Amino acid sequence: MKWSGKGKAEKKASKKPRRHILRTILIVLAAVAMALALGIHIYASGYYHAEPEAQEALASTTDVTVTTLDSGDVLFVPKNADAAFVFYPGGKVEATAYAPLLARLADRGVACVLVKMPENLAVLAPNAADHARPELEEALSDAGEDSSALPWLIGGHSLGGAMAGSYVAGHEESYRGLVLLGAYETSDISSSSLSVLLMYGEHDGVLNRTKYEECLENLPSGYTELIIPGGIHSYFGSYGLQEGDGTPEIANAEQLDFAASAIADFAGTPSVS
Template identity: 35%
Template structure:
């Protein structure tokens, strides 16, 4: 009996040690994330064209003129600080679209896939919703849209593709990737093309890469772009604006 109790105690200690090691590993993993750069932080200031409301849950860019009844929800890429997407969001707001960047727990959309529910509930005056996401954020934005087709009219994939089948979805979609993207490759898009809705517009930005959609440091594993970050973001915003006009 004494031997059995000692064995149980040892198993308990080993199990606890494994849990603690896993927890420490997770904390280390999520603490090493991509921070927004100074350009992104500067875009968080309200201007004559839009106001910014930065809370613990989201960053909202609200147009001050020519306000559309269409709102855009943005899910950040994996381990990328939400503020990194403020430049693109501010440019969309300057064109009259309310843009809301969702802040994810641990900077991972996996832990906040349904956060768009709160955004939509907070802005009842917005009649049409589009959701988009960068990389991992695009995967979970797609999943949300598939599960909420009564709420979402459009999906924007930035260097992303559906992980679950969206081919029968009723919403329109826009897929944008850079030709030099080494993290979401052309092969990745091609292999998952049958998961996209039939009415998807595919755009490739020549010379663009994976991380230029946000404003943060060089992303491990990606290629350098041959166009500037500003040029890639300008082309991205122009493509999104055209997409929104044709919803």
């Protein structure tokens, strides 16, 4: 009996359409991914820029060493740190706009790492603390500090606060406290031993108050809530007035001083006169 080879040829022919379909699917997925990335970039391109005083806060002083890393993260390491803080910036805000707040915290004994987010959106890197905390730990070690002996806080402003809250929900054993500035906790951490500090300005026009109130049930009992008299959403950073925000009745520097003192007290650092 003669073998014609027809069956083998048919199999080869049948594979071609499948390869074509697979190639088409991959091309479509790549195009969708590129369109999504472009859309995010266009959306994020209209971000709020840090004001000049923020640049001044990036300079080291006799008591605080400020270092900008290749990653874009900024470390604020005081002499004799009493606590450590991983900070996520607000959405569509240049990260360095928060340098004045973190510089004030470092002056009060809180070592900080200001995390630079891709496209200035913490939602694109909610696990950024995985690399940011080791950066600060290494800097503290280089300064002769035992970072394992310090109380560690994590938190942020607005979207950054929400993403920090999302992150800590899976890392509760690694942090003592959560700091939410003009933000709320969307994950249920009510059964954790975390201490939580909530802070927002009296005239905050950006924070969704309904959502904020609803999410209070996600927190452990005994959380601390502070409302800054005359304060607004934008004044936790130094980037001007955010669209939709209220009218402030205090100066930006005054709100920053209030927030830094409250966070330092929450961290348990010695008071600063």
